[in-house]
Each structure stands twice: as C-alpha cells, then as structure tokens.
Amino acid sequence: MASVEFQNISKSFGAFVAVPDISFQIADGEFICLLGPSGCGKTTSLRMIAGLETPSSGRVMIGGRDVTYLHPKDRGISMVFQDYALYPHMNIADNIAYPLKVRGEQETRRHARAKEVADVLKIGDLLKRLPSQISGGQQQRTSLARALVYPSEVYLFDEPLSNLDAKLRLEARGFLNHLQRDMGMTAVYVTHDQAEAMALATRIAVMDKGRIVQFAPPIEIYRRPATTFVANFVGNPPMNLVPVEVSIGEGALLLRANGLQLAPIALTDVIAKAAKSGRMTLGVRPEHLRIAVAGDQNVVSGELFANENMGPESLVTLERGDNGRVTARIFTDDEIKVGTSVHLAFDARHITLFDDSGARIPAADER
Amino acid sequence: MRKAPNIFMRRTVFSAAATFLGTVFALPLVWFVFAPFNARAELGLAIPSPFTLSNFATVFQNTFAMQALLNSLIQAAGGVVLVGAAATLAAYALSRSPIPGKGAVTYILLLFSSVVSGSAAMVPIFLIISAAGLIDTHLAVILVFAGGLLPTAMFILRDFIDAIPRSYEESAMVAGASPLQAFFDVALPVIRPGIVVVLVWAFVNIWGSFLIPFILLRSDKLMPASVAIYSFYSEAGTPIVTLLAAYSLIYSLPVVALYLFVNWKFGFRFFGGIKS
Ligand SMILES: Nc1ncnc2c1ncn2[C@@H]1O[C@H](COP(=O)(O)OP(=O)(O)OP(=O)(O)O)[C@@H](O)[C@H]1O
Ligand SMILES: [Mg+2]
Numbered sequence: 001m002a003s004v005e006f007q008n009i010s011k012s013f014g015a016f017v018a019v020p021d022i023s024f025q026i027a028d029g030e031f032i033c034l035l036g037p038s039g040c041g042k043t044t045s046l047r048m049i050a051g052l053e054t055p056s057s058g059r060v061m062i063g064g065r066d067v068t069y070l071h072p073k074d075r076g077i078s079m080v081f082q083d084y085a086l087y088p089h090m091n092i093a094d095n096i097a098y099p100l101k102v103r104g105e106q107e108t109r110r111h112a113r114a115k116e117v118a119d120v121l122k123i124g125d126l127l128k129r130l131p132s133q134i135s136g137g138q139q140q141r142t143s144l145a146r147a148l149v150y151p152s153e154v155y156l157f158d159e160p161l162s163n164l165d166a167k168l169r170l171e172a173r174g175f176l177n178h179l180q181r182d183m184g185m186t187a188v189y190v191t192h193d194q195a196e197a198m199a200l201a202t203r204i205a206v207m208d209k210g211r212i213v214q215f216a217p218p219i220e221i222y223r224r225p226a227t228t229f230v231a232n233f234v235g236n237p238p239m240n241l242v243p244v245e246v247s248i249g250e251g252a253l254l255l256r257a258n259g260l261q262l263a264p265i266a267l268t269d270v271i272a273k274a275a276k277s278g279r280m281t282l283g284v285r286p287e288h289l290r291i292a293v294a295g296d297q298n299v300v301s302g303e304l305f306a307n308e309n310m311g312p313e314s315l316v317t318l319e320r321g322d323n324g325r326v327t328a329r330i331f332t333d334d335e336i337k338v339g340t341s342v343h344l345a346f347d348a349r350h351i352t353l354f355d356d357s358g359a360r361i362p363a364a365d366e367r
Numbered sequence: 368m369r370k371a372p373n374i375f376m377r378r379t380v381f382s383a384a385a386t387f388l389g390t391v392f393a394l395p396l397v398w399f400v401f402a403p404f405n406a407r408a409e410l411g412l413a414i415p416s417p418f419t420l421s422n423f424a425t426v427f428q429n430t431f432a433m434q435a436l437l438n439s440l441i442q443a444a445g446g447v448v449l450v451g452a453a454a455t456l457a458a459y460a461l462s463r464s465p466i467p468g469k470g471a472v473t474y475i476l477l478l479f480s481s482v483v484s485g486s487a488a489m490v491p492i493f494l495i496i497s498a499a500g501l502i503d504t505h506l507a508v509i510l511v512f513a514g515g516l517l518p519t520a521m522f523i524l525r526d527f528i529d530a531i532p533r534s535y536e537e538s539a540m541v542a543g544a545s546p547l548q549a550f551f552d553v554a555l556p557v558i559r560p561g562i563v564v565v566l567v568w569a570f571v572n573i574w575g576s577f578l579i580p581f582i583l584l585r586s587d588k589l590m591p592a593s594v595a596i597y598s599f600y601s602e603a604g605t606p607i608v609t610l611l612a613a614y615s616l617i618y619s620l621p622v623v624a625l626y627l628f629v630n631w632k633f634g635f636r637f638f639g640g641i642k643s
Contacts, residue, residue: 050537050541051541052537052540052541071540071545071546072537072540072541073540073541073542073543073544073545077541078541078542079538079541081534081537081538083532083534085532085534085535085537085538086538087535087538087539087552087553087556087557088535088557089556089557098539098542098544098552099542099543101552102539102542102543102544102548102552103543146538146542150543156541
C-alpha cells in the first residue's frame with residue numbers, strides 16, 4: 001500500500017482544459033471517493049494516477065516516488081475501467097488471471113486464484129465463457145475481479161458498480177468496504193453515486209469542472225458542505241437550497257423569501273459581512289424537516305407538489321409560490337393530498353447559510 | 368389489397384431480370400467447371416461426355432507447369448508474410464503513437480502505392496532491381512509486391528486498429544504488461560480479423576498478377592503460374608483449350624481453399640468486453 005499525491009496537476013486536451021490545477025494528498029490506507037457530475041474530470045484524474053494520461057504540468061507521486069513519467073506497469077496499481085476493457089478473445093478465467101500471467105504465475109495457480117475471487121463476486125460459474133457471452137453486470141464484476149486478483153499499491157476504481165442491480169451493488173459495496181478494512185487498501189474510487197461515496201470513503205473529493213471543491217470526510221461533507229454545489233450534490237435527496245433576501249435589523253439577521261417564516265439569526269462578524277450583498281442561500285436538509293405544529297419558529301409553507309412513499313418514510317415536496325420547491329423526508333402515515341397547503345418546520349441549528357457567491361458561512365458556534 | 372397484382376407484376380419482372388443477369392455471369396463459371404473434364408473442350412459450352420480426367424493427367428506431367436504453381440506459392444507466401452508483418456507493425460504504430468503528421472504520411476504512401484505497383488513504374492522498378500542485382504530471383508518479385516501492397520495494407524489496417532478502443536491495451540498495461548506484452552497478448556488477437564483480411568487480399572493480388580514476375584524473371588524454373596499459363600498455347604498462338612481449362616481450375620483452387628479456410632477459422636469478429 002502506498003500514498004498518492006498530486007502536485008499542481010493540470011491537464012489539457014488541445015485547447016480544452018479538462019483539469020486546471022489540482023493538488024491533494026492521499027495517505028497510505030485511505031479510501032478516497034471522487035464525486036462529481038459527468039465530465040468534471042474524474043476519469044482524467046484517475047488516468048493520470050494510472051499513467052495512461054500524462055499531465056500537462058505538475059507531478060504525480062506514489063509512495064513518495066515521482067511517477068509522473070513512469071509506465072503504468074511500473075506503478076504498482078490496478079484499475080477497474082469505466083468501460084470494463086475485458087479482453088474479448090480470452091475467457092473469463094483468463095481475463096481475471098491475466099495480471100498474474102504477466103507476473104509469471106503458473107497456470108494452475110493463477111486459475112485457482114481467479115476462481116477464488118470470481119466466487120466472491122458470484123461469477124464463479126461463468127469462467128469458461130467469453131466476455132461477449134455474459135451480461136453487462138457480470139462483465140463489470142469480471143473487471144472488478146481482475147483488479148482485485150493481485151495485491152497492488154493503489155487501487156483505482158472508475159465507477160466499478162455502476163451497472164449492477166441494487167442488491168448486487170450493495171453486496172459488492174459491502175465486499176469492498178470489508179476489503180478496505182481488512183487489508184487497508186489505498187484506493188481512489190470514482191462514482192456518481194453519493195450514497196456509495198458516503199458508505200465507502202474515508203474522505204470524499206467533490207469535483208466540479210476539473211477542480212476539487214471540497215476534500216473532507218463524508219460526515220464533514222454532509223454536515224458542512226463548503227459550497228451550494230457540494231450541498232446540492234450530497235444527500236438523498238440533496239439539501240434544499242432557498243435563495244433569500246437578507247437584511248440586518250435589531251442586531252440580528254432577517255431572511256425573506258416566498259413562503260418562508262424564519263426567526264432572526266444571531267449576527268456574527270462573518271454573517272454581517274456576507275449580509276452586505278443583500279442575498280444569501282438558505283440550506284436545510286430534507287431529513288431535518290418535519291410537519292409544522294403551532295408554535296414552530298422556522299416554517300416553510302406551500303402547496304403539496306408530490307408525495308412519494310419510500311416505505312418507512314415519505315418524500316414530501318411542496319412548492320413555494322413561483323420560486324422553487326422544498327423536499328422533506330418525513331415519517332408519516334398521513335395521506336396528504338396534492339394541492340393542499342403544507343407547513344414544514346425545522347430547527348435553527350439545522351440551518352446552513354451560503355453567501356452570495358455560494359460559499360458556506362461558518363455558523364456562530366464554529367471558530 | 369388492390370395493389371396485389373401490381374406487386375406481383377413487379378416481382379415477376381424483377382425476377383426475370385435478375386435471372387438473366389445471373390445467367391450471363393454464371394455461364395463462364397459453368398464453362399470453367401465443365402471444360403477441364405472434357406477431352407474435346409472448345410470455347411463453347413458443352414457437358415463433358417465422356418467425363419474424363421485426362422486433361423489433368425497431361426497437366427500434371429508438365430513439369431514446367433507444376434514448378435510454376437510452386438513458384439507462385441513461394442512468391443505469394445513470401446509477399447504475404449512480408450506485407451502482413453510490416454503492415455501490422457506500421458499500422459499499429461500509426462494508430463497508437465502520437466507521431467505528429469502521421470495522417471499525412473499514410474495518405475502520401477497511399478498515393479504512391481498506386482504508382483509503384485502500376486505499369487507506369489515498371490521501367491524504374493526494373494532499373495532498381497537490376498542495380499540491386501536481384502533480376503531473376505524470387506526475392507525481386509516478393510519485394511516489389513510487398514512495396515506495392517504495403518501502403519494500402521497499412522491504410523486498411525490502420526483504419527481497423529483506429530476503431531479498436533485503446534482501453535484493451537491500457538488495461539493490460541495497468542495490469543503489469545509491457546507495451547510488447549500488451550501488443551502480443553491483447554492487441555494482436557483483437558486485430559487479427561483485420562490482419563487476416565489484409566493477408567487474403569495480398570495473397571489474391573500476388574497470386575493473380577502477371578506483369579511484375581513476367582518482367583523481373585527470366586528463367587523458366589522461376590516463373591509463377593500466371594505466366595506459365597502461356598505455355599498452353601500452340602506455336603501458332605492458339606490456346607490449347609483442354610489443358611488451359613484444367614490448369615486454370617488447379618490454379619484457382621488455392622484461392623478458393625484459402626477463402627474457405629479463412630472463413631472457417633477466422634470468419635468471425637471478436638467483440639464484447641467493452642461497455643458500449
Ligand atoms: N482524450 C480527450 N480529448 C479531449 N477531451 C477529453 C478527452 N478525455 C476527456 N476529455 C474531456 O475532459 C473532460 C473530463 O473528462 P472525464 O472523462 O475525466 O470526465 P468524468 O468526470 O470521468 O465524467 P463521467 O462521469 O461522465 O465519466 C470532459 O469534458 C471530456 O470531454
Ligand atoms: Mg468517467
């Protein structure tokens with residue numbers, strides 16, 4: 001296992017800048033998730049660690065060694081490709097065992113090892129087939145098995161579970177989680193799925209347009225999203241963001257928006273400074289909203305837009321006049337009819353404020 | 368439903384036209400199959416009676432004609448191996464490496480190839496070959512064919528390789544393979560169908576070619592079959608149809624056999640393994 005470091009990495013394809021400037025450090029044994037929308041440079045970053053793409057500038061270090069110009073085979077990595085990249089002329093067993101073959105392992109030994117890994121991923125009885133003769137999900141697991149069949153310094157995963165059904169995905173996720181705890185693998189894991197990132201990562205890097213917006217442990221990302229972008233990306237469903245007009249009155253911050261009734265918020269220096277622009281964004285997580293009762297201080301009201309029953313809980317979405325919707329995740333047996341008015345309440349401590357530029361304003365109780 | 372007679376008419380006319388065209392093209396082939404077995408074959412079509420193998424017996428006794436078949440095989444095999452190996456390596460490099468201006472190189476080569484194997488270049492080719500002291504050798508024929516066919520072969524193969532995702536080799540290299548291992552273990556098997564197409568194409572080209580060996584070779588014992596066919600003419604220059612027919616059939620068999628073999632052995636394309 002080894003550490004990974006990006007030092008001022010940039011990458012352009014011709015005139016197109018895919019990654020402007022990234023620096024980060026991943027400690028030995030960390031499981032990092034790269035999270036971000038399509039086209040934000042996740043695969044490109046991963047490929048630069050793998051050595052399949054040469055950075056336009058900057059240095060890549062693995063285990064303290066400068067590997068920027070080192071051939072992929074000499075980096076001690078294994079990788080699951082977004083498009084699987086199985087060898088079409090080899091059967092599943094040979095595909096999985098190929099890394100052992102180039103390492104000079106003898107045939108019976110490497111096939112035994114391939115079978116072991118394949119069994120764990122439930123493709124043990126497909127070993128004689130060609131990649132074209134198995135399903136997409138099975139191909140993806142073959143690709144995963146090929147990456148896990150030999151010990152590596154760094155494991156690179158490019159959306160390795162994207163094509164699995166919900167149950168298999170949970171199982172495979174559990175398996176990876178177990179591997180990580182068991183052998184402390186260093187891994188960089190690309191995903192669109194924030195739940196996957198939350199479950200697996202020791203730290204999450206949220207990326208946007210080739211930049212890392214926030215790099216922090218999952219709980220930190222969840223509790224203190226650095227920007228509205230992160231807030232909007234993490235959580236299921238993501239945080240409700242309500243643009244508000246702000247003013248300062250009687251030594252407190254007053255927020256105004258359609259359908260919003262809010263107790264004044266205590267001023268700090270930072271809040272006062274951010275309030276000068278007159279605009280902020282109010283963030284509240286769906287799971288922090290509940291049906292309002294008389295006496296609630298912070299309430300958002302509107303007409304019911306949708307009510308989705310998810311089993312134990314419901315997703316209740318209301319529409320506040322003409323500007324935007326607010327979703328709540330609540331436990332309720334009550335049948336609320338679409339079109340009726342709904343009042344949702346939340347506690348002041350669950351409020352996150354973002355300034356005009358979208359950056360989070362630290363709350364009063366933070367340093 | 369009212370349209371039914373109309374469709375029927377059109378089908379009939381179409382079928383009649385297709386039959387006529389088919390017959391026109393089939394007649395020479397029918398002759399080609401029947402004449403070798405007819406001891407009194409003429410240029411006209413006739414069903415052999417009696418059915419005989421005597422034409423073949425005569426051809427097989429003709430040592431010059433038999434040696435010519437062997438020569439054809441040597442020259443074709445040599446050319447095919449050379450073209451196949453060189454085109455594969457060159458096309459792979461042109462497709463995968465980031466050489467600037469590689470597109471232009473391919474097109475210029477392609478432009479020149481039609482010149483090199485064309486009859487316009489016969490004089491310079493003859494001069495070059497004779498300066499190299501290679502006149503009247505198999506090697507001369509092989510080299511000239513290889514030179515003429517290579518650019519087109521490279522072009523076809525490069526297109527084929529361009530269409531194959533790089534992730535195949537990339538995943539091999541990440542798994543620990545050197546570029547050479549990635550090429551032989553993964554890339555080569557995947558591009559093999561393309562290579563086979565080029566090999567067959569080169570073989571057919573060399574096998575059927577007359578002008579180049581005719582000019583570059585002198586001694587009878589080196590002449591390929593395409594030239595040797597001329598030995599089945601009488602002194603007066605009229606063809607001895609019976610022998611000509613039998614020899615032609617033998618001469619065409621390797622090409623047919625090659626096609627059938629390739630179709631049986633490689634007649635499928637690799638696919639799969641990449642998420643589409
Ligand atoms: N070889 C290339 N040439 C030109 N542009 C490229 C190349 N590879 C990637 N890009 C561009 O770089 C950007 C980042 O691509 P990348 O594949 O890293 O995205 P991603 O975050 O992995 O997206 P996804 O989640 O859809 O896989 C994209 O805008 C893409 O179009
Ligand atoms: Mg990607």
